Amino acid sequence: MEGEFRIQRDSLGEVKVPKDAYYGAQTQRAVENFPISGLHLPRRFIRAQGIIKYSAAYANAKVGALEQKKAEAIMLAAQEVIDGKWDHQFVVDVYQAGAGTSQNMNANEVIANRAIELLGGEKGDTSIIHPNDHVNMAQSTNDTIHVAINISAAEGVQHDLLPILDEIIETLNQKGKDFYSIIKSGRTHLQDAVPMRLGQEFYGYQMTLVEAKKTIVESSDLLYQIGLGGNAVGTGINAHPNYAELAINQVAKLTGLPFRTPEDRFMFMQNTQGAIKLSGALKNLAVHLIKIASDLRLLSSGPRTGLAEITLPAVQPGSSIMPGKVNPVMAEMMNMIGSQVIGNDATITSAGQASQLELNVMMPVIAYNLLHSIQILSNGIKAFNDRSVKGIQANPKRCAELMEQSLALATALNPAIGYDKAAEVAKKAYATSKTVREVVKDEGILTDEQIAQYLDVNKMV
Template sequence: MVMTTMDTKVRISKDSLGEVKVPASAYYGAQTERARQNFPISGLYLPPRFIRAQGIIKRAAAIANRDVGELDREKANAIIQAAEEVIHGKWNDQFVVDVYQAGAGTSQNMNANEVIANRACELLGGERGDTSLVHPNDHVNMAQSTNDTIHVAINISAMEAITHDLLPSLRHLEDELNEKAKQWDPIIKSGRTHLQDAVPMRLGQEFSGYATAVQMRREMIEQVSRRLLLIGLGGNAVGTGINAHPEYSERAIAEIAKFTGLPFQKPRNFFTFVQNPDAAVEISGQLRALAVTLMKIANDIRLLASGPRTGFAEIQLPAVQPGSSIMPGKVNPVLAEMMNMICYQVLGCDMTVSSAGSASQLELNVMMPVIAYNLLHEINILATGVRAFTDRCIVGMEANEERCRYYAEMSTSVATALNPLIGYDKAAELAKQSFRENKTVREAARETGISEQDLDKYLDLREMTGH
């Protein structure tokens, strides 16, 4: 029934607690509206990837229930079509439950059930709200519980985001860092430890270290993310599979694997799956480790590009925007700074995920909505941030070979190479003399009577950097 209030048209929707006024234009129903009113907290909603995952689950469930004879074929086909519209983002604006909502995500699950049920009613020629035609619980949620579907949606959405967004971005960064490592391999520079001058190295070697660090983090994420492929759909409320056909779970999971192109499969133990969001916690920990690696790289690039007159100035970053509202001509390392901020946010997200993960009690973890939001947020900002950092900073960087060579020649730590010839103590005195007199180590060593032949042998900067 549709009625008009002073502000807008509403319809009366019902749930087990009674009647609720819902906007007539809404595809959601009574339980979603209750949650919308109960949790006006942040204005933050679970992202499109999560909503897509909910649609994938509802579609697979309808197919499985139809094929085992539990769900009327006409209703099932309407639910499948409505779920596919959700998958493709057509009804994203109808998912209106705040991230900070009822535990476990019951409201989020019912939001999906109600939207799909009402859309399926329309597809069957009925009106929104006609639960006698398609019921959100009896038909859309058949053989399911919030407790398995929200957990499964976390795994599906995270795995898709990692596979299609994050890993390609990391490979791109890795490739570009390797390209810089090859391009800059001939450039000799001074190494630095404790932010003090150290023995010479090549600029390409420094960047090869960055590239391999990213590769190692990527490989760990690939390895740990396989845990997300174990999904307990069919475990239902506590893992027993109550109200589900014996073939439902296997059929539904197989359909999810087929639709996504990812090898999702049943977990070893449904009770373990429902009780613990361990895979989400584990992959979040790997994202934290990635953030630590990226922070190191971003901070190094800020140091190496510092200047242009009073810093290291060993590399030059692309000028992508003015750096100051008051100092004309100033250009800042804005992409590296952005990368740092993303990484700090990831550390905070991981703290939330790990804390919420530790809140599992008995047969369930009821903190799944906040786990879902933070896990997907960190994957998203890392994927998009790494892509922007690579394309708009790493690709366009240039080396200042002259400045690098100057620092390498002026470094007092070059005296280290003379240890085998004159010993540590004499080499230390030579280093001090070099600094005191503002000379290169070679110049100071020459004055002590060391032959040119020995100087050429022991103070070959390129030879010092290895092979």
């Protein structure tokens, strides 16, 4: 219906845009050109775009390049984008024009049309506020999309991922303390190994995540180098000499994070190094979370035909056919998330190879996958911690039972009878379904006092 649209123009001609839309011609072309997945860049990325546009208008006004009245209207509109008021107006598919030109113009057009309204005009009247000339002043897709990746990823890591990592690390530390007195059989190659404390196992999980967190923190530092002001290729064409510093300082102020100019702006423009490095650190975390979650599934297997050394909280029925079955669903969920993060990293690595000459043209898909990894790790770890790890209970009786049956107890006999004789003891224990302790006693290999000395599991751990 003609009344449902307004006509807007761009450099290719006229375009019909939904009458109530705050986006304009270039966004509409992207909607028509890329009906691919229905996926859009998430809230954090849109927030980052608002921060960039706000900071740019502030800096351009400060250097006298943008009229104060227009700058204030753009900043007000950008603040509404930061606050999430216009998320539904960001409609471009993730799989879009190279580098994210459509995404950048989506932000420019929404902010321009909202600023026009704030100045008393009608949407589409670019004589009041122009999306390119005013909102995009001293900017390019090439620097703003890259900067938006860094801002959104840094905020996601700082505000979502690191706090919940601290929580699960503390939970595992507490479990280490709670389970420290419980001695169990260790296992290597999924076979019997020498005894250890259940608490030591959980301390191992804790320190694994401590180290993974350190890697994420170290990787995140590269995100704080942002080349806002680099413009198209890094030279800062059409930007005032003081623009970049003013804009970046404003980004730091709005986020409360230590964003700074890059050591080399051309390096920044050419490569998405921060995203690639952080994604690798997230993959590292995912690999270790898969290991921990898989261990918890094994340790809780049963309840009668598995290891059953620990019990995980029952959070939902486990089978549509087997009554009473309860599965380790939170650990399984964590494994799925880990696999997805590994896949996301593969996508980011592949897309990172699209950095040709002065620009990476696959920044939108890098942004989507990086932010997806941060989001599902943050939400998944929280659910895993709250609904599973915190409620883990130990089964000391089962731990003692399996530990006593372990053939690896023969290892403790090496100093007394030698490796070869100890191996014979282990084989005989297995063949006769006896414990190592019983074979040594029945065969008279050691005295009762020696058995008590060498097979004291408290000394072994």
